[in-house]
Amino acid sequence: MSRSARLVPSAAAVLALALTGSACDGGVHGTPGGSGVRDPYFPKAGNGGYDVTHYALTLDYTPDSGHLTGKAVITARATKALSAFDLDLAGLDVDSVTVEGKDARWNRTGQELTVRPHDDLGKGETFSTTVRYSGTPKTLTDADGSEEGWLETDDGAVALGEPVGSMTWFPGNNHPSDKATYDIKVTVPKGLKAVSNGELTSQSTQGGRTTFAWHTAQPMATYVATVAVGPYKITRSTGPHGLPVLTAVDPTQVEASAKVLAKIPEIIDWEETNFGPYPFSSTGAIIAPSDAFDYALETQTRPVFPGATDTSTLVHELAHQWYGDSVTPKSWRDMWLNEGFATYAEWLYEEDNGGKSAQETFTELYEDDDEAVWAFPPAKPSSAAHVSDSPVYERGAMVLQKIRQKVGDDTFYDIIRGWAAAHRYGNASTADFTAYVEKAAPDKDFAGIWKDWLYGDGKPAHP
Known part of the structure; x- marks a missing residue:
C-alpha cells in the first residue's frame, strides 16, 4: 500500500476526484495504448495496450468499381487501463467508430486510427469496437519491391498481408504477436466466389449478390488472413x-x-x-x-x-x-523460424521421395559460393527490405541441418515435433528456440552452431 493511501485527502483533492472520476465512484483512469509494438523491422506495426481475441469482418466488394465497404467488429482485452488505443488501417475512409456500443471519437494519422472511447477501459476489461469503413483498398509496395495488400485482378481481387498488407482491407492490431479467431463474411456479385481462411459456414444469394461466410476457429495472425474474389x-x-x-x-x-x-x-x-x-x-x-x-x-x-x-x-x-501459422514469430526478426523450417521441409521431402538427401542439399549450398546466402545471419536480417532474402530461407534451413548433424535423427525429429507442439497456436522467438533445443539435448554443445550459423556474419569456415 502506498504512503498516500494512509493520508486524509485535502479538500482540493476531493474536488479533483469528483471532477475526474475516482476509484470511489468506479471510474477508470487510463492512458493511451500507443502506436507500434517496436518491432525491429516494422516499428509502426501493431499497437500497445490491448490483445485482440476475435475479428468479425463483414465486407462487400464490387470488382468493376473496385469499391469495398466494410464493418469490423473487434473484440479485445485491455492489457492496461486505456483512455485511447490505436488500430492499423491504411487508406479507406472511416465512417464511424463505436466502443461498447457508444460513439467514440477518432482521428487518422498515416496508418494509425486512434480511437478514444466514451469511457476509459479498465485493465483486463474485454471490450468490443465496431469500425465502419469504405473506399478503394490500396496495394502496398514493400521495401523489397514486392506488392501486398489488396491486389486487383481482371475479375476480382486477392488480399495478401505479409508483412503489413492486411491493414489495407481491415483495421486491426497488425503484428504477428497478436493472434485471434476470425469470422469473415464477403458479399460479391453473383457468379463470383469469395474464398477465405477456415471453413465455409454459409452461402446465400439475394438481389444479384452472393454472400460467403468463413470461420477460423484457431488463432491466426493478421498477415496470414486472406480473401480471394473471382470466378x-x-x-x-x-x-x-x-x-x-x-x-x-x-x-x-x-x-x-x-x-x-x-x-x-x-x-x-x-x-x-x-x-x-x-x-x-x-x-x-x-x-x-x-x-x-x-x-x-x-x-x-x-x-x-x-x-x-x-x-x-x-x-x-x-x-x-x-x-509460421501455428507457431508464429514474436517479431519479424524471427522470420527464419518460418522460412528456414519451411525450406528445410522441402529438403526433407526430397530426401524421402528419392531425391537428394538434406545433407547433400546442404553441402551443395555450402560449396556453391553463392554470396547471397551469406549476406547476413538468418537471425539478424540486415533491414526490413531483406527479411525475405536467401539467408532467412536457405541459411535458416542450414541451421536445422547443423542441429540434425549434432544430435542425430531420433532427437532431431523429437525436437522439431516437440517445438511445434510446445508453441502450438502461440508465438515464439529465436531465443525460445535455442533454449528449447538446448533443453532437448542437454548433453550437446550448440554454442558453435548459434555463433557461426545462426548469428555469425559471413560464411562459416567449416560445413
Whole structure:
C-alpha cells in the first residue's frame, strides 16, 4: 500500500476526484495504448495496450468499381487501463467508430486510427469496437519491391498481408504477436466466389449478390488472413483423418494445377509424420490468376499461389501451417523460424521421395559460393527490405541441418515435433528456440552452431 493511501485527502483533492472520476465512484483512469509494438523491422506495426481475441469482418466488394465497404467488429482485452488505443488501417475512409456500443471519437494519422472511447477501459476489461469503413483498398509496395495488400485482378481481387498488407482491407492490431479467431463474411456479385481462411459456414444469394461466410476457429495472425474474389472453381476432398480439403482455382489454371493439388492429402500425411498432428481444422489452396502477384504465401489453412505451383512449393507453404501459422514469430526478426523450417521441409521431402538427401542439399549450398546466402545471419536480417532474402530461407534451413548433424535423427525429429507442439497456436522467438533445443539435448554443445550459423556474419569456415 502506498504512503498516500494512509493520508486524509485535502479538500482540493476531493474536488479533483469528483471532477475526474475516482476509484470511489468506479471510474477508470487510463492512458493511451500507443502506436507500434517496436518491432525491429516494422516499428509502426501493431499497437500497445490491448490483445485482440476475435475479428468479425463483414465486407462487400464490387470488382468493376473496385469499391469495398466494410464493418469490423473487434473484440479485445485491455492489457492496461486505456483512455485511447490505436488500430492499423491504411487508406479507406472511416465512417464511424463505436466502443461498447457508444460513439467514440477518432482521428487518422498515416496508418494509425486512434480511437478514444466514451469511457476509459479498465485493465483486463474485454471490450468490443465496431469500425465502419469504405473506399478503394490500396496495394502496398514493400521495401523489397514486392506488392501486398489488396491486389486487383481482371475479375476480382486477392488480399495478401505479409508483412503489413492486411491493414489495407481491415483495421486491426497488425503484428504477428497478436493472434485471434476470425469470422469473415464477403458479399460479391453473383457468379463470383469469395474464398477465405477456415471453413465455409454459409452461402446465400439475394438481389444479384452472393454472400460467403468463413470461420477460423484457431488463432491466426493478421498477415496470414486472406480473401480471394473471382470466378474460382471450388473442389472439396478429404485428407488424413477425414481432414476437409478445399481448393479454389482460377479457371485458367484448373488443368495445370490438377496434378499437384491432388497431392495435398499425401503431403499433409507426410508432414504429420515429420512435424506432428496438423494444427488446423481444414486445409487446401487458392490458385490465383498467374499475373496477379509473383510469390506464394502461407495464408492460414489455404495457402495462395500465383498460378499453378509445383510440388516443392506446395510442400513449403503447407509446412508453414506448423511453422509460421501455428507457431508464429514474436517479431519479424524471427522470420527464419518460418522460412528456414519451411525450406528445410522441402529438403526433407526430397530426401524421402528419392531425391537428394538434406545433407547433400546442404553441402551443395555450402560449396556453391553463392554470396547471397551469406549476406547476413538468418537471425539478424540486415533491414526490413531483406527479411525475405536467401539467408532467412536457405541459411535458416542450414541451421536445422547443423542441429540434425549434432544430435542425430531420433532427437532431431523429437525436437522439431516437440517445438511445434510446445508453441502450438502461440508465438515464439529465436531465443525460445535455442533454449528449447538446448533443453532437448542437454548433453550437446550448440554454442558453435548459434555463433557461426545462426548469428555469425559471413560464411562459416567449416560445413
